[in-house]
Amino acid sequence: MLRISRAHWQALIDHAEEEKLKPAEACGLLAGELGDMDVKAIYPCGNAAPEEKQDLIYEVDSGDYLRADRDARANGWDIIGVYHSHTHTEALPSPTDIAQAPDPGWHYILVSLRLPTPVVRSFTIVDGKVAEEPLVLERPAAR
Numbered sequence: 001m002l003r004i005s006r007a008h009w010q011a012l013i014d015h016a017e018e019e020k021l022k023p024a025e026a027c028g029l030l031a032g033e034l035g036d037m038d039v040k041a042i043y044p045c046g047n048a049a050p051e052e053k054q055d056l057i058y059e060v061d062s063g064d065y066l067r068a069d070r071d072a073r074a075n076g077w078d079i080i081g082v083y084h085s086h087t088h089t090e091a092l093p094s095p096t097d098i099a100q101a102p103d104p105g106w107h108y109i110l111v112s113l114r115l116p117t118p119v120v121r122s123f124t125i126v127d128g129k130v131a132e133e134p135l136v137l138e139r140p141a142a143r
Contacts, residue, residue: 001134002081002107002122004039009137013118015044016085016111023087024054029065030081030107031072038138039107040077043068057096058084081107088114091121093130101125107133 012028019026024047031041045064049057060082069079082102086094091112093101101108104126112119122135 001136002037002039002109003136003138004109005138008039008042009120011042011044012083012109012111012120016087016113016118019047019085020087020113022054025049025056025058025085025087026111027058027060027082027084029060029068029072029079030083030109031068031075031077032080033076034078034080034105039080041072041075042083043071055087080105081109083109083111085111085113090114091119093123093125098125098128098130109135 015028016026026044027047028042028044030039031043032039043064045068046061047054047058048061049059072079089112091110093108093110097108108123108125110121110123120135122133124131124133
């Protein structure tokens with residue numbers, strides 16, 4: 001189970017909708033404490049895939065990755081996953097997503113914009129095997 005704040009969840013959707021206008025898949029990184037299931041920060045990143053393919057695939061910009069990793073470490077966190085959008089397909093990892101999954105310990109969040117209402121799902125990908133994990137929206141703190 002992966003927990004994410006409503007603000008981070010909305011930021012994922014906003015980033016995906018913004019990039020869809022280009023058209024391109026949005027992508028970014030998730031930070032948190034290793035072994036903990038809470039997303040502490042998200043880092044929207046540029047899609048470094050060739051421009052003519054950005055509506056079909058994503059590649060996290062290496063400079064953005066480095067900046068995110070440095071910021072996460074400065075806060076005592078690690079990069080614990082990646083998110084990206086699918087502009088015209090379901091929120092399921094594609095064969096390309098599975099083949100390029102960089103870390104078996106990461107969480108892979110997908111945002112699908114195929115329907116009028118965005119769909120956000122989280123997965124683990126280990127040795128080519130995909131398993132959906134619950135994505136829990138944290139409630140705002142009581143005032």
